[in-house]
Amino acid sequence: MTADIVRSGVELELAARVVELVREIAGPAADAEVMVRHDAEALTRFANSAIHQNVAEATTTIRLRLHLDGRTASSSTTVIEPAGLRGLVERTVTAVRLSPPDTTWPGLTPPTPLHGHAGYHGSGPRSGLDFGFDEATARATPAERAERVRDFVRAAEGLETAGYCRTAYTSAAFANSAGQAVEGRTAEAAMDGIARLAGADGVARLAGGRIADLDGAVLGARAAAKARAAQDPVELPPGKYEVVLEPEAVADLLDNFATFGFNGRAFAQKQSFAELEADQFDPAVTIVDEPLGSREEPAPGLPFDSEGTPRESLVLVRDGVTKAVAHDRASAADAGTTSTGHASPASRSWGPMASHMRLEAAPSSTESPLPPAAAASPIAESARPLVARMRRGLLITDLWYTRVLDQKALIITGLTRNGVWLIEDGEITRPVSNMRFTQSYPQALSRGAVLGIGSESVLLPDRWSGTRYAAPALHLASWNLTGNASG
Structure with a gap:
């Protein structure tokens, strides 16, 4: 169904047609950029250990942004017939003439080829269609998602379960009146589920570019295993604790770094902690935005942004030194630099944000490996070596309901979730009740504060937006826990 659209070039033809209509209706002086996206998402949800919903949606959206006589306006439509395209252009021309002057207009992306990536094996020009795309994921059926749900429920062995398995596909094209024309497609699969026993929850989630990589069992x-190990928790007093954060919790750090820290608009307005070329993190920390994916983890995004700027890997932090922030064309102009390919329909309002953040895992240890974990172990495999080295501290599975208290310092408050355990001499001794924390995320990863990083990154889905984070486990010297379950 959807895969045939991009092969026939329909999206790119639609984008070019809208550009021509702008020239016809608004004249050659108008700057126009057009994004055509076909998004198809299917979701299989389960609760009480049974599938209760299977939904699918497919929408083609055409978004036009127009700059004319020093003013800018945007509009969109899902009507792709000729009358709908003409109506889109006419509405946008009317809107732009009523809009206030736009002194921040950064101009159009010039004709620029797409970047390559590690997953490309051809010898010819790199098309946006070559970027790690898995046809089987794009065409996944309800039965394939249901198989993974069935395996998840069976593996829980009688515990109450709930969650979802989703697959998503996007094909898109961009064209502007400066001559830029690019196209691409991407597919993703993700699973997120909990098991519950006597009020205690355990979680497991995973994302990827191939549905075949999701093992529900x-x-x-x-x-x-996490739910069973979380029975009869004790309360600990508030205080600063040494912690191991499992990948699910680390993903929340990356999410807040992307939204508030490495945001080019926040940086330009001096609302971000980021200081370029400053030692703001421990030397063990390297953070990269990888929109094109890799050969090992082909879960890419589109190879261009909503302004038609090609995307490529962007090193945000290298060896503890902040090297870059994400920019669209507007924030880049404010900062006196160039766009990094992070424009979105909302970026001029909310700022450009990285959406494929990876905290680089540590090199594999040369020490004798730990014996294989028992199936009933609540400790994620990637966190086990870090836990084994901890004398006394906490293992934290997940963070949620996180909110910013101080954006400049990126002080976050939130709650632990889905399992906390007291670790003594490298072993779990007791489950711990959920606790509230108040912590500066950059400070938690500052020089000397990172005691270890796991040797494997886990690709995790964002809870809301389809964004992906590649996160290893983290061993941190201090995490500020400010309250417990009873208050």
């Missing part, structure tokens, strides 16, 4: 067993 492995995820279900992991969630169930």
Whole structure:
């Protein structure tokens, strides 16, 4: 269904047609950029250990941004017939003439080829269609998602379960009146589920570019092991604790770094902690935005942004030194630099944000490996070596309901979730009740504060937006826990 659209060039033809209509209706002086996206998402949800919903949606959206006589306006439509395209252009021309002057207009992206990536094996020009795309994921059926749900439920062995398995596909094209014309497509699969026993929850989630990589049985067993190990928790007093954060919790750090820290608009307005070329993190920390994916983890985004700027890997932090922030054309002009390919329909209002953040894992240890974990272990495999080295501290599975208290310092408050355990001499001794924390995320990863990083990154889905984070486990010297479950 959807894969045939991009092969026939329909999106790119539609984008070019809208550009021509702008020239016809508004004249050659108008700057126009057009993004045509076909998004198809399917979701299989389960609760009480049974599938209760299977939904699918497919929408083609055409978004036009027009700059004319020093003014800018945007509009969109889902009507792709000729009358709908003409109506889109006419509405936008009317709107632009009523808009206030736009002194921040950064101009159009010039004709620029797409970048390559590690997953490209051809010898010819790199098309946006070559970027790690998995046809089987794009065409996944309800039965394939249901198989993974069934395996998750069975692996939980009688515990109450709930969650979802989703697949998504996007094909898109961009064209502007300066001559830029690019196209691409991407597919993703993700699973997120909990197992519950006597009020205690365990979680397992995973994202990827291939539905074949989602093993419902492995995820279900992991969630169930956490729920069983979380029975009869004790309360600990508030204070600063040494912690191991599992990848699910680390993903929240990356999410807030992307939204508030490495945001080019926040940086230009001096609302971000980021200081370029400053030692703001421990030397063990390297953070990269990887929109094109990799050969090992082909879960890419589109190879261009909503302004038609080609995307490529962007090193945000290297060896503890902040090297870059994400920019669209407007924030780049404010900062006196160039766009990094992070424009979105909302970026002029909310700022450009990285959406494929990776905290680089540590090199594999040369020490003797730990024996394989028991199936009932609540400790994620990637966190086990870090836990084994901890004398006394906490293992934290997940963070949620996180909110910013101080954007400049990126002080966050939130709650632990889905399993906390007291670790003594490298072993779990007791489950711990959920606790509130108040912590500066950059400070938690500052020089000397990172005691270890796991040797494997786990690709995790964002809870809301489809953004992906590649996160290893983290061993941190201090995490500020400010309250417990009873208050």
